[in-house]
Amino acid sequence: MIEIDEISKLYDGRAVVDRVSMQIPASTITAIVGTSGSGKTTLMRMVNRLIDQTSGQIKINGQDITGTQPHELRRRIGYVIQGHGLFPHQTVYDNIATVPRLLKWDRAKIEQKVRELLALFQLEFDSFARRYPHELSGGQQQRVGVARALAAEPDLLLMDEPFGALDPIIRAKAQSDLRDIQRKLGMTILLVTHDMDEAFRLSDRIAVMNAGKLLQYAEPRTLLTHPADSFVAEMVGQAERAFRLLSLNGIDAIAEDGQAAGAALPADLTQREALSDLLWSGRDAAPIAQPDGNAPRRVTLSRLLAAAAER
Amino acid sequence: MIEEPDQPPAPFGKRKTGSADLIKQKIDKLGVVIALIAMPTLLFVPFVTFKANRIVQGQPVWVFSALPTWAAACLMLVVIAVLVSAILKAGVLVRMTAACLGLVTVLIAIGLAASFLTPEGNSFARVSTATGFWMLLFAFAMLLIDALARLRPRPLARILLLLAGLALLGLLARIGVWNELSLLKEFSSRADSFWREGWRHLALAVGSLVIAFAFGLPLGILCYRVERLRAAILNVLNVIQTIPSIALFGLLIAPLGWIAANLPGASELGIRGIGAAPAFIALVLYALLPIVANTVSGLVGVDAAVSNAAKGLGMTDGQILRRIELPLAMPAILTAIRIVLVQNIGMATIAALIGGGGFGVFVFQGIGQTATDLVLLGALPTVALALCAAVIMDALTELATRARKEIATA
Numbered sequence: 227m228i229e230i231d232e233i234s235k236l237y238d239g240r241a242v243v244d245r246v247s248m249q250i251p252a253s254t255i256t257a258i259v260g261t262s263g264s265g266k267t268t269l270m271r272m273v274n275r276l277i278d279q280t281s282g283q284i285k286i287n288g289q290d291i292t293g294t295q296p297h298e299l300r301r302r303i304g305y306v307i308q309g310h311g312l313f314p315h316q317t318v319y320d321n322i323a324t325v326p327r328l329l330k331w332d333r334a335k336i337e338q339k340v341r342e343l344l345a346l347f348q349l350e351f352d353s354f355a356r357r358y359p360h361e362l363s364g365g366q367q368q369r370v371g372v373a374r375a376l377a378a379e380p381d382l383l384l385m386d387e388p389f390g391a392l393d394p395i396i397r398a399k400a401q402s403d404l405r406d407i408q409r410k411l412g413m414t415i416l417l418v419t420h421d422m423d424e425a426f427r428l429s430d431r432i433a434v435m436n437a438g439k440l441l442q443y444a445e446p447r448t449l450l451t452h453p454a455d456s457f458v459a460e461m462v463g464q465a466e467r468a469f470r471l472l473s474l475n476g477i478d479a480i481a482e483d484g485q486a487a488g489a490a491l492p493a494d495l496t497q498r499e500a501l502s503d504l505l506w507s508g509r510d511a512a513p514i515a516q517p518d519g520n521a522p523r524r525v526t527l528s529r530l531l532a533a534a535a536e537r
Numbered sequence: 538m539i540e541e542p543d544q545p546p547a548p549f550g551k552r553k554t555g556s557a558d559l560i561k562q563k564i565d566k567l568g569v570v571i572a573l574i575a576m577p578t579l580l581f582v583p584f585v586t587f588k589a590n591r592i593v594q595g596q597p598v599w600v601f602s603a604l605p606t607w608a609a610a611c612l613m614l615v616v617i618a619v620l621v622s623a624i625l626k627a628g629v630l631v632r633m634t635a636a637c638l639g640l641v642t643v644l645i646a647i648g649l650a651a652s653f654l655t656p657e658g659n660s661f662a663r664v665s666t667a668t669g670f671w672m673l674l675f676a677f678a679m680l681l682i683d684a685l686a687r688l689r690p691r692p693l694a695r696i697l698l699l700l701a702g703l704a705l706l707g708l709l710a711r712i713g714v715w716n717e718l719s720l721l722k723e724f725s726s727r728a729d730s731f732w733r734e735g736w737r738h739l740a741l742a743v744g745s746l747v748i749a750f751a752f753g754l755p756l757g758i759l760c761y762r763v764e765r766l767r768a769a770i771l772n773v774l775n776v777i778q779t780i781p782s783i784a785l786f787g788l789l790i791a792p793l794g795w796i797a798a799n800l801p802g803a804s805e806l807g808i809r810g811i812g813a814a815p816a817f818i819a820l821v822l823y824a825l826l827p828i829v830a831n832t833v834s835g836l837v838g839v840d841a842a843v844s845n846a847a848k849g850l851g852m853t854d855g856q857i858l859r860r861i862e863l864p865l866a867m868p869a870i871l872t873a874i875r876i877v878l879v880q881n882i883g884m885a886t887i888a889a890l891i892g893g894g895g896f897g898v899f900v901f902q903g904i905g906q907t908a909t910d911l912v913l914l915g916a917l918p919t920v921a922l923a924l925c926a927a928v929i930m931d932a933l934t935e936l937a938t939r940a941r942k943e944i945a946t947a
């Protein structure tokens with residue numbers, strides 16, 4: 227749990243982060259969104275003391291962060307930046323082993339951890355451990371960057387536009403991998419992004435910032451249904467909000483018993499994807515793929531439309 | 538590893554081309570230039586200079602009168618063979634072997650010429666190298682350098698080649714090939730002082746590099762960390778660089794003299810207004826700019842995302858410097874060390890002007906006595922030392938930076 231209390235950062239008397247308060251529950255993903263220059267990076271970098279706050283207080287698990295030496299605090303917090311910042315003169319192995327070595331883990335434990343992380347990120351130990359960053363693709367570099375941040379098993383991970391440099395397909399894969407890994411390891415993630423879709427796809431809660439102020443910090447659904455003001459409404463996308471709402475839930479929530487014609491939809495589709503499929507194929511209903519022997523189920527256009535208007 | 542120059546495929550329209558195109562394809566331009574230097578040199582430029590004694594004006598002697606007929610014929614044949622392989626696009630290994638063969642032949646020929654021209658039992662007569670010898674050497678050296686550039690040997694191979702070359706020269710000297718040459722006579726009459734000044738030369742060049750590095754690296758780091766100091770310090774070092782060495786020696790006489798007179802123990806350490814101390818200090822001062830400037834530019838060149846990530850992961854400032862920034866700046870720093878070493882080896886010659894010793898002693902003695910060979914006795918080893926330092930440092934830099942390539946594809 228991270229408690230941010232009335233935190234401000236002033237540069238030359240100008241508030242870049244202006245009395246922001248938020249409470250981030252443990253084991254959740256929070257996305258910070260906002261226009262460029264709204265103070266997202268500054269807010270995030272105050273959490274691991276890369277920037278010192280002008281006023282206010284930040285507590286992690288009840289402890290004030292100013293009570294720890296900055297470098298010791300940072301070793302307990304994972305940090306990923308855009309462009310990953312891998313050390314070009316060190317192998318993948320050495321990059322990932324950075325924080326464990328700073329913490330003076332023993333060799334065997336470090337090697338075990340590196341193996342475990344490479345496996346988690348689907349990178350073959352034998353072929354990747356000894357490579358240098360320039361011998362990796364952009365997507366692989368990005369995964370190594372996240373693996374490096376997770377090496378010392380931090381329970382807080384800060385990510386500043388971690389997927390900004392990836393192409394859309396690799397980015398979608400990286401996002402779902404991150405979600406899976408977060409579920410598996412259970413750490414808290416604070417993530418800055420420019421990509422609204424990414425924020426909705428990944429996060430449990432979204433913080434919207436503008437000009438240093440936190441406008442709203444809420445669950446994605448609340449942001450769509452009850453935006454705090456017109457800026458938030460515009461940020462989450464007036465024109466798209468019905469679709470965004472649908473993308474938050476799976477089709478099982480509105481599935482009903484019954485038959486339908488045509489190709490079956492995979493059971494893990496979001497409602498938005500199902501709607502798109504029905505519109506595209508011109509059907510009123512579609513069957514949902516079921517394990518053999520189960521009663522047939524389907525999703526209907528009318529139920530989807532009702533879900534989109536639900537608030 | 539061997540890179541043959543690409544031959545462009547003949548365009549379709551010109552399939553049935555005449556001999557002109559064929560010649561163009563088969564002939565190496567550099568080879569032609571080398572041949573145009575070597576052949577006229579061999580025929581028309583004096584190969585050695587003969588003097589009845591050390592003082593008198595010398596007479597030029599051409600290859601065919603400087604060597605016994607058989608030797609002149611051999612030299613002629615070898616030169617022609619080498620030039621043919623240079624002009625026709627022979628394989629790069631063939632060209633390299635030919636160049637080495639040419640160099641060794643010319644080097645042996647100069648020795649033969651010396652013993653051929655020196656009358657039996659005459660210890661006054663002097664035979665010195667003349668323009669023709671140097672031009673032939675230059676032509677074949679160009680051929681060798683070109684072959685090496687195309688061969689692109691790996692760093693260790695380059696050092697081995699250098700050692701092999703030195704060993705070959707040592708062997709030829711050992712056999713006594715050049716014993717009758719004036720240069721060697723100058724050497725043997727002062728062999729002791731040659732080695733003494735040689736060591737001193739090295740000590741001046743390498744010692745001042747070590748000291749300059751010891752001061753320059755921290756200074757460079759300071760300039761990097763404290764941006765306000767950067768311009769000031771670099772400007773001061775720049776100004777020092779522009780002071781002529783003689784003027785710098787002059788400027789150092791007074792303060793060093795004062796230190797020697799007033800600081801107990803200073804004069805026992807050899808600190809005086811003239812001599813090795815001011816020469817050493819001048820070399821250190823000149824060396825500071827390349828070291829500091831390259832350290833700064835190496836450190837500034839480190840990707841901000843990289844040092845940012847290092848900090849974010851919890852490295853202390855010292856750890857970031859030692860583990861990230863300095864290793865990444867290493868290529869630039871090694872380049873500075875190479876520059877300074879080569880520069881120092883050359884500049885240490887000037888130390889002799891104020892009694893600082895080194896190979897310059899022979900150069901300035903030679904100038905005083907108008908004895909060209911004595912000048913060469915000082916100059917040749919200096920050039921050789923600088924060349925060796927450059928080859929070795931380049932190889933070491935390449936070895937040290939091979940694994941530290943920047944992210945080229947990001």
Ligand SMILES: Nc1ncnc2c1ncn2[C@@H]1O[C@H](COP(=O)(O)OP(=O)(O)OP(=O)(O)O)[C@@H](O)[C@H]1O
Nearest residue numbers: 237238242260261262263264265266267268269420
């Ligand atoms: N060291 C600094 N000194 C003065 N002003 C700064 C400093 N760092 C940031 N700022 C200002 O603070 C404001 C917020 O910067 P910040 O980097 O937090 O924005 P951001 O929301 O992360 O923007 P982006 O989306 O473009 O990354 C900007 O107006 C920036 O110019």
Ligand SMILES: [Mg+2]
Nearest residue numbers: 266267268386
């Ligand atoms: Mg930012």
